[in-house]
Amino acid sequence: MAPPTDSSPPILLFGASTPSGAALRDLASARELRVLGRRCPPDLAAERFVATDLTAPPPPGLPLGGVIISFAPLWHLAPFLAGLLQGTGARGAAASDRPKAVVACSSSSVLTKRFAANADDQALVRRLRQAETTLEEACQALAIPCRIIRPTLIYGEAGGYRDRNLSVLLTLMGRLPVLPLPSRTGLRQPIHARQLAAVSLLLADQPERWDGPLALGGDDTLTYTAMLERLQADARLQNPRDRAGRCRLLPVPAALFHLLAAPLLPWKPKLFEAVLRMEADLAGFTTAHSLLNTPAEPFPVHPLARG
Ligand SMILES: NC(=O)c1ccc[n+]([C@@H]2O[C@H](COP(=O)([O-])OP(=O)(O)OC[C@H]3O[C@@H](n4cnc5c(N)ncnc54)[C@H](OP(=O)(O)O)[C@@H]3O)[C@@H](O)[C@H]2O)c1
Secondary structure: OOOOOEEEEEEEEEOOOOHHHHHHHHHOOOEEEEEEEOOOOOOOOHHHEEEOOOOOOOOOOOOOOEEEEEOOOHHHHHHHHHHHHHHHHHHOOOHHHOEEEEEEEOOOHHHHOOOOOOHHHHHHHHHHHHHHHHHHHHHHHOOOOEEEEEEOOEEOEEOOEEOOOHHHHHHHHHHOOEEEEEOOOOEEOOEEHHHHHHHHHHHHHOHHHOOOOEEEEOOOOEEHHHHHHHHHHHHHHHOOOOHHHHOEEEEEOHHHHHHHHOOHHHHOHHHHHHHHHHHOOEOOOEEHHHHHOOOOOOOOOOOOOOO
16 A cells, blocks of 8 residues: 555545545545445555444544545434544544544435425435534534535446446436437536545535535536437447437427326336426536636536446
8 A cells, every 4th residue: 555645634534435435535545545434445455444334333443533524325424423523522532533624425405305295305305404413513512614515416437436327317318219308307517426526625625615515516507408418429429329329309398298207106206206307407506616716627527437
């Protein structure tokens, strides 16, 4: 294992086995970094891994100095970390044994699904809100800066880890000759995993750059249909014979589209609502490039994942 060459505070990383976690490891490759998770990423030296299940009691002697960054589900992370932080507070641990900052991913669903009609999405919003409050209060009690990021649709590939949303749509388009879509689709602001990782690292090192929860998106805002068209154009550019690039996107009047989706309602209410959400605007979030002070990156940012 090469010794760290960057003397910035060490990083404790949860959710390393995600595209964002892998991208963060890449961005912070010169830094001291430990991964906490259930499985050691295949390319990580064993001494950099601490086996940790967020739903079980923490392993003893977990080092908390440095900055904490998480891409794991917030409803697991928040009670786990809050318990650990309360323990350090009660022990009167030295400042060097306390985190300098905590950056954790929640989701823009907290905002976009708050009026959802189905019970699953309602429960998700409650779970995320509760977790955000738990983590913020635990950090506040020890005066540790806590930055909650609420990303929207995360896509892309990093370190062999792939997203499970746009890659699934690409696969679907590769299998279907025609894909019906509502004639007017809503806005999306997808964010690449590398952009999310870069913003997370920035806020871990400079938490003063943002105050309160950060609803975060990519640099481009485009309709759902335009997002699929750009994915298709990109697939054709890589390979003119790519089947995903040849799928016909068929605009269907809204009333007919609702009728086609209606059979889902009794047995898959969550999927039914997800299909109807194609018409909703889920955008207007802070752009990654405005925080990073970098040029805007048009959609799609590479590398892309294929399902
Ligand atoms: N995907 C999206 O479009 C989207 C949108 C908005 C917000 N988010 C949020 O952004 C973050 C990244 O999303 P994602 O979809 O890439 O990942 P995800 O599926 O939400 O999270 C998977 C990661 O969490 C870890 N994890 C799960 N349960 C764990 C446990 N009990 N103990 C330890 N680690 C555990 C997994 O590690 P193992 O290797 O141990 O399984 C894996 O690294 C998450 O916080 C997610 O809620 C995602």
